[in-house]
Amino acid sequence: MTLSQSGFDLTPPSDSDRLRLEADLNDEERRVLLHHGTEAPFCGGLLNQKKSGVYCCRLCGLPLFRQDTKFESGTGWPSFTGPVDPAHVVGIEDNSYGMRRVETRCARCDSHQGHVFPDGPRPTGLRYCINSASLNFVADGEPLPDPLGRGEHL
Structure with a gap:
């Protein structure tokens, strides 16, 4: 077992x-999380979410970002300055579509985040x-999703 900090x-x-876990995804979540898709800008359900809480991986439930690191970037996707824990988000060089950028994936399940x-x-x-379809928002005081039955909490 590998534990994050x-x-x-x-x-x-x-x-x-x-x-x-994959059987529980809708078509858009499957396209984004499993096939490295991108949702249309300004269409994601979490773009204007402002409550205090944490954003977890939609597939495996790992906490990825906190609301207090979210900011309005004007890009049309939820944007954050950093992850809950640096070990929870993995960066992979992505040179597709003639661009040089870093893809972010969930460190536990390897799903595409943005x-x-x-x-x-x-x-x-x-x-x-980050794509809204890649995340589940959990308000402060609510239990984290636990689709793997690991009993984790912040």
């Missing part, structure tokens, strides 16, 4: 768990541009 198990889901760019505000200077 914040105490979350980063062990990937078993093959049977992955099949079960991209990170070096044009964000302080303190990090980063802009994690």
Whole structure:
């Protein structure tokens, strides 16, 4: 078992768990999370979400971003200055479509989340541009999703 600094198990889901989790996705979530798609700008359901809480991976439930790191980037996608825990988000070089950028994936289940760019505000200077379809929002005080039955909490 590999634990992040914040105490979350980063062990990937078993093959049977992955099949079960993927079966619960709608078509748009499947296209974005599993096939590295991008939702249309200004259409995601979490773009204007302002409550205090945490954004978790839609597939495996790992906490990825906090509301207090979210900012209005004007790009049409939820944007964050940094993850809950640096070990929870993995960056992969992405040179598709003639661009040089870094794709962000969930460190536990390897699902596509979005991209990170070096044009964000302080303190990090980063802009994690994330698809709403890749995330579940959990308000403060609510239990985190636990689709893998690991009993994790912040």
